[in-house]
Amino acid sequence: MASTDKPADPETGKEVLPPKGASYEATPPPPKAVDLFAVDVALRFLVFAASLTSVLVIVTSKQTVFQGPLPLEAKFNHSPAFIYFVVALSVAGLYGILTTVASLSVTWKPIFSTKLLLHFAFWDVLILGLVASATGTAGGVAYIGYKGNEHVQWRKVCSIFDKYCKHIAGSLASSLFASVLLVLLVWLSTFSLHRKIPK
């Protein structure tokens, strides 16, 4: 900060202009660091948005089909895999909005930035593991619902419950997007830490 203030002559109190060609290259440029945090805030908000979308789309997937004597119902909580998925993505959404606020606060008080970057990188990795495994779990079950498995005679479900399967596919796409965002976030934190190391 001090380097951007123009030095004042102690006697006259007037600003002293630096000599032409004076080098200020050694000072790290602060605006770029703030830009990276702006990207961080944006990515974190997108994680929140993607997780929320994912949860809302799968929770509203309920479908009732009238086929045969009794109505058939499909709900996300008929499968433990989808319940795990909803829990994991809810945690990711909550984490997304909390860290958006935390990251925003850093743009105002840059003094915490290094320590916060470290904490972010630690937690982001855990949430990434959670979201990736949940996407895999739900995806594996959804694939059986879509294609069936004739080796063990598990029949297709999506030929009957079309709306239900579309919701699950949409929800999976959204959670896959959230996983990619979390990878980008860990990369950003690591890269930001790396930038701070003197060459």
Place this chain on the structure above:
Amino acid sequence: MASTDKPADPETGKEVLPPKGASYEATPPPPKAVDLFAVDVALRFLVFAASLTSVLVIVTSKQTVFQGPLPLEAKFNHSPAFIYFVVALSVAGLYGILTTVASLSVTWKPIFSTKLLLHFAFWDVLILGLVASATGTAGGVAYIGYKGNEHVQWRKVCSIFDKYCKHIAGSLASSLFASVLLVLLVWLSTFSLHRKIPK
């Protein structure tokens, strides 16, 4: 490095001993950095070992049961989820052994360490995503095989194929262990980068 050389008197050429209580705290201790790389090498080798175990255990899960007129066979490649699992864990195993060698080379030539740490952190995150999603996918399908799902009339498989299911459970435990190791590796890389930032 210069700070560890003892300063020499320019006239006599003799070494000048520092006054008692002189502080050398600003110099980062190099032996600890090497220790962290030893941990890194060990963790990477464990990732390789866990992934290899996981692949070997699931590949050898073939079981044939004589029940009814025809023999029933269960193989891992009857399920696309398990094929994805084997591919992902094979990639993780290969990555594990390659980075073990790369990390070992750093303990001999520490000059590359910062750049390599950054590359490791980038790739570790991707491999973590891969292993976590594969564990989730295979786990989701294995759970249906174990418990069945009466809502969609997917019957249990493990009541017939006991050895097959034990192999898959063992393989999943090993891949879960590999995921945990990968989380620790990303934490270690991030922490090592953080240590290099001057306070």
